[in-house]
Amino acid sequence: MRTLLRSVGELTITAGLILMLFCAYLLWGTGVYTESQQVVLQKELAEEQGAQKLGKIELGRAVAMLRIPRLGRDYKYAVVEGVDAEHLKKGPGHYPGSALPGQIGNFVISGHRTTYAAPFNEIDKLQRDDEIIVDAREARYTYRVTAQNIVDPSEISAIAPVPGKPDTKPIRAYITLSTCHPEYSAAERLIVYGVLEKTEPRKD
Secondary structure, eight states: OHHHHHHHHHHHHHHHHHHHHHHHIIIIIHHHHHHHHHHHHHHHHHHHTTOOOOSSOOTTSEEEEEEOGGGOTTOEEEEEEOOSHHHHTTSOEEOTTSOOTTSSEEEEEEOOSSSTTOTTTTGGGOOTTOEEEEEOSSEEEEEEEEEEEEEOTTOOGGGSSSTTOTTSOOOSEEEEEEEEESTTOOSEEEEEEEEEEEEEEOOO
């Protein structure tokens, strides 16, 4: 019996250590991959800055640089085209089919809250009128936060061309940030909404 209990105890400790290492990988190790991909994506944007406005962007390519001053001077992420798991591992992802930066309609971005560098971990701290800056190839677009909401994952009206009004034709440019809620759970979605306030075209 002692031998059995000792064996069970050792297996339990080993399993616990493996679980801890796995959790550490999810929380920090995955960030290493994202950071390496961000270097590539941000370089891509820098090389193409000033180019004419692009139409359709290939999945996995960089769309624009996202900056949120409320979350720190060093906060910046290249937004990748696509929201599948492979895309969101690289950074925040733009919903294909939603508006591009500065366009009339809704520029929708989804991002991880706890793994893969957790780019949207603190978007719950955003307040009304906070800036969301999107540096695209052709211009800098400054949006202002208008609202924040928590919705069911099945609620798709949040990403409609006019957020919350799927049957309305847009006449303004909007931005929507989406992430899981609460942390470490996908039970709900935390949504931050904004509207375009200023456009600054890049000089030739």
